[in-house]
Amino acid sequence: MIEMTVAGIALDAYTRSPIVLLKDGSDRRALPICIGQDQAKAIIGAIENHEPPPRPLTHDLIGNIFDSFSLNLTRIVIHSLQDNTFYAVLCLQQGEDIHEIDCRPSDAIAIALRTNSPIWVMEEVVAAASIPVDREADEEERQAFRDFLANLSPEDFKNMNRQPGNGES
Numbered sequence: 001m002i003e004m005t006v007a008g009i010a011l012d013a014y015t016r017s018p019i020v021l022l023k024d025g026s027d028r029r030a031l032p033i034c035i036g037q038d039q040a041k042a043i044i045g046a047i048e049n050h051e052p053p054p055r056p057l058t059h060d061l062i063g064n065i066f067d068s069f070s071l072n073l074t075r076i077v078i079h080s081l082q083d084n085t086f087y088a089v090l091c092l093q094q095g096e097d098i099h100e101i102d103c104r105p106s107d108a109i110a111i112a113l114r115t116n117s118p119i120w121v122m123e124e125v126v127a128a129a130s131i132p133v134d135r136e137a138d139e140e141e142r143q144a145f146r147d148f149l150a151n152l153s154p155e156d157f158k159n160m161n162r163q164p165g166n167g168e169s
Contacts, residue, residue, distance in 0.1 A: 001077065001120040004031060006047060006109060009040050020109060022078075022119060029130040031121060033078075033086050039106035046113035059110040066115065070094055073117040076108040081125050 004022040007030060012019055018040035022031040035043070042059045044050075052060050066073060071092045077100075078088045088105040091098070103111075112119050 001122055002126050004119050004121050004126075006043065006113065006119070008047070009044055020106060022109075022121065023133065024126070024130075028133055029126060030133050031078075031126060031130045033105050033109075035106035039104075039110055042110040043106070043113060046110060059107065059114055062111055063114045066092070073111065073115045074098075075118045075120050076103070076105075076112045078105050078108070078119070078121045078125055080122065081129055086125070086129075 002024055004024055007021040007023040010019045010021055010032070011017070012034065018035050018037060019032045020035050020040070020043055022033070023029070042057065046059075056064055065071070071094050074091045074093050076088055076090055078086055080087045086105045088103050088108040089100040090103050090108055090111065091100055093099075109119060111117070
């Protein structure tokens with residue numbers, strides 16, 4: 001799994017629908033997820049630390065329920081992508097009990113931001129749906145790997161097998 005943070009909200013150029021952008025810790029990959037207007041407002045409110053309304057909205061209400069029942073949101077996990085739909089779970093802990101609750105990623109993100117909980121994404125989801133942010137760094141990494149392979153010889157593998165800690169005596 002890869003821990004990600006919310007980079008912000010954008011609008012799809014064609015549909016004008018909101019998209020939440022998650023970014024990885026290295027700022028090399030971004031994961032765009034289409035969301036609804038209400039979830040976009042909830043996420044923006046959490047990012048910008050807006051004062052909650054006098055009557056709690058849904059995501060605030062859920063946080064209040066967590067507090068009332070001593071539930072700790074340990075993390076959210078965006079675990080799969082099927083037919084262009086992302087799937088997520090809320091990972092909750094209550095004492096020794098652990099619960100995973102199915103949730104839309106947009107709602108999970110809005111709740112995670114309100115509870116200061118980490119956002120995790122399965123590597124296969126990132127591989128399937130992320131977009132490169134730093135193409136220059138990606139190309140440098142590819143070139144370094146090509147250079148490494150070009151300078152590799154069979155003797156390098158023999159020497160690696162003789163290193164301490166490889167199981168040989």
